[in-house]
Amino acid sequence: MKIVLLGSGNVATNLAKALKANDEDVIQVYSPNVDHAKSLADLIGAEGINDLSDVEQDADLYIISVKDDAIESVAKSLKNVTGLVVHTSGTTDINILSSQVKQAGVFYPLQTFSKDKEVSFENVPLCIEANGEIQLSVLKNLAAKMSSEVYGLNGEKRKVLHLAAVFACNFPNHLYALANKILSQNGLDFDIIRPLIAETADKVMSNLPENVQTGPAIRADESTLSKHLSMLSDMPELQNIYQTLSNSIKLTLK
Amino acid sequence: MKIVLLGSGNVATNLAKALKANDEDVIQVYSPNVDHAKSLADLIGAEGINDLSDVEQDADLYIISVKDDAIESVAKSLKNVTGLVVHTSGTTDINILSSQVKQAGVFYPLQTFSKDKEVSFENVPLCIEANGEIQLSVLKNLAAKMSSEVYGLNGEKRKVLHLAAVFACNFPNHLYALANKILSQNGLDFDIIRPLIAETADKVMSNLPENVQTGPAIRADESTLSKHLSMLSDMPELQNIYQTLSNSIKLTLK
Numbered sequence: 001m002k003i004v005l006l007g008s009g010n011v012a013t014n015l016a017k018a019l020k021a022n023d024e025d026v027i028q029v030y031s032p033n034v035d036h037a038k039s040l041a042d043l044i045g046a047e048g049i050n051d052l053s054d055v056e057q058d059a060d061l062y063i064i065s066v067k068d069d070a071i072e073s074v075a076k077s078l079k080n081v082t083g084l085v086v087h088t089s090g091t092t093d094i095n096i097l098s099s100q101v102k103q104a105g106v107f108y109p110l111q112t113f114s115k116d117k118e119v120s121f122e123n124v125p126l127c128i129e130a131n132g133e134i135q136l137s138v139l140k141n142l143a144a145k146m147s148s149e150v151y152g153l154n155g156e157k158r159k160v161l162h163l164a165a166v167f168a169c170n171f172p173n174h175l176y177a178l179a180n181k182i183l184s185q186n187g188l189d190f191d192i193i194r195p196l197i198a199e200t201a202d203k204v205m206s207n208l209p210e211n212v213q214t215g216p217a218i219r220a221d222e223s224t225l226s227k228h229l230s231m232l233s234d235m236p237e238l239q240n241i242y243q244t245l246s247n248s249i250k251l252t253l254k
Numbered sequence: 255m256k257i258v259l260l261g262s263g264n265v266a267t268n269l270a271k272a273l274k275a276n277d278e279d280v281i282q283v284y285s286p287n288v289d290h291a292k293s294l295a296d297l298i299g300a301e302g303i304n305d306l307s308d309v310e311q312d313a314d315l316y317i318i319s320v321k322d323d324a325i326e327s328v329a330k331s332l333k334n335v336t337g338l339v340v341h342t343s344g345t346t347d348i349n350i351l352s353s354q355v356k357q358a359g360v361f362y363p364l365q366t367f368s369k370d371k372e373v374s375f376e377n378v379p380l381c382i383e384a385n386g387e388i389q390l391s392v393l394k395n396l397a398a399k400m401s402s403e404v405y406g407l408n409g410e411k412r413k414v415l416h417l418a419a420v421f422a423c424n425f426p427n428h429l430y431a432l433a434n435k436i437l438s439q440n441g442l443d444f445d446i447i448r449p450l451i452a453e454t455a456d457k458v459m460s461n462l463p464e465n466v467q468t469g470p471a472i473r474a475d476e477s478t479l480s481k482h483l484s485m486l487s488d489m490p491e492l493q494n495i496y497q498t499l500s501n502s503i504k505l506t507l508k
Binding site for chain 1: 367426444485
């Protein structure tokens with residue numbers, strides 16, 4: 001398959017590397033920033049372009065991996081291509097593409113990507129959707145080559161998944177950052193808490209989180225809860241978060 | 255060293271197994287519940303007792319690993335022992351012991367323990383404190399045999415660490431549970447989100463969390479934030495948590 005990748009952010013970068021590792025033929029990488037386009041294109045032996053009018057018109061697959069609010073304008077520039085056009089967004093409807101092009105789909109990798117840390121795609125859940133059976137099977141074949149976790153999901157379920165991902169990834173990461181804030185203000189290093197973070201995540205690989213909750217709130221240990229709240233008295237924002245989440249944990253006791 | 259373990263909960267159980275694995279001589283396990291005492295004692299070849307007056311008086315080390323509010327009464331029963339008496343609590347002052355016994359200390363493993371899942375102690379940070387240099391070196395030697403991560407911390411720093419652990423462990427686990435609530439209400443399995451949880455934790459093993467934050471809040475993506483809030487309109491508790499944590503993430507942008 002001849003593939004054009006439109007985007008050069010975290011998702012696009014990780015996707016480009018995974019496609020390359022699976023011997024897919026990515027022929028072009030587009031980014032409005034020519035340096036970004038070229039540096040990602042160079043990594044995978046593609047051509048880097050920064051003008052949408054330079055996009056090859058006869059590729060088999062166009063992957064739009066840009067910010068959600070830029071998807072539509074990129075899709076408009078692909079009106080005349082005959083290949084399949086997909087986006088990689090968790091929250092964006094497929095209609096934004098199918099109103100512009102004949103063959104439309106979604107190829108949403110449910111993972112948190114950074115440019116610096118390569119992620120093995122083998123275990124990344126790939127959520128796919130398409131506006132036709134043939135298109136869906138093209139995406140299914142590609143996804144199955146890249147990952148053992150392929151899910152056919154409609155837009156509504158994909159949006160639910162994206163919301164759940166905020167709770168399972170973005171919020172926990174922010175809480176790690178708040179833990180580090182507390183530690184560093186008291187001269188303690190983040191290193192000391194890393195094994196705890198690793199074990200907390202590891203525990204739910206084989207258990208449901210509601211069955212392995214620990215800590216003062218689930219024990220209804222009011223003495224520790226009020227000590228902690230008073231330790232946070234000069235950090236009202238953290239105190240509010242502590243109270244909100246502890247109350248929510250206590251609600252599960254009922 | 256002859257050791258008496260007082261307690262049979264998650265921490266005591268994991269500690270007992272780790273002591274046994276290091277060929278330490280745990281001679282007795284106490285629990286007010288005789289079945290609990292015996293089943294843990296049997297695991298490690300010790301005597302199970304449920305009466306504090308049966309505690310051997312000439313052991314070298316007494317480890318009190320019971321609920322925080324029960325530590326004092328257990329310590330009182332050890333007034334006449336000559337060995338070193340320690341507790342394993344993150345939040346409890348050493349004075350609760352040193353006011354009762356001559357040799358007192360703290361042996362706090364910073365980890366989340368379940369009875370069913372064995373944790374390798376090698377990477378568990380062991381935080382120690384004692385009321386004398388000799389006592390501290392006894393604990394340091396024991397801890398260094400069990401783990402590569404040994405920290406001498408006073409009570410104030412230990413309490414800070416315990417508070418940070420709530421943010422880094424208890425709260426993230428609850429957010430995993432809320433993610434599962436959202437998924438299951440929409441017929442999606444928790445399995446689909448496990449790789450994301452694993453990667454989110456893995457990412458901060460080599461990065462600081464504040465440098466790898468992702469998601470709509472850190473992008474100030476108001477369109478996605480308001481879509482998510484409206485998806486949670488029939489779950490006001492989750493909506494409140496979403497708003498509180500997103501606001502906190504946005505504060506880091508300033």
